[in-house]
Amino acid sequence: MNGNTDRSIVNPNVNCLQGKRCPECGSFGPLEITVSMRLLLYDNGTDNAEDGATEYGEDTPVTCCACQHEGTFGEFDD
Numbered sequence: 001m002n003g004n005t006d007r008s009i010v011n012p013n014v015n016c017l018q019g020k021r022c023p024e025c026g027s028f029g030p031l032e033i034t035v036s037m038r039l040l041l042y043d044n045g046t047d048n049a050e051d052g053a054t055e056y057g058e059d060t061p062v063t064c065c066a067c068q069h070e071g072t073f074g075e076f077d078d
């Protein structure tokens with residue numbers, strides 16, 4: 001963690017975190033997010049549902065792994 005919030009540094013994120021950056025410490029990730037996911041629940045455990053993709057959006061709760069800043073995914077826009 002270097003807490004660098006220098007805006008002249010180009011955001012290196014190009015995929016899931018494209019345009020994302022911690023508004024508190026300037027970290028480019030990783031971010032811990034809480035997702036919704038469909039699962040099949042059995043008596044003895046769970047299995048992936050056929051459409052078991054993880055779902056998250058701009059209002060998904062996010063915690064910065066570098067500084068523990070909490071916000072929504074939308075608030076982490078660079």
Ligand SMILES: [Zn+2]
Nearest residue numbers: 022025064067
């Ligand atoms: Zn942070």
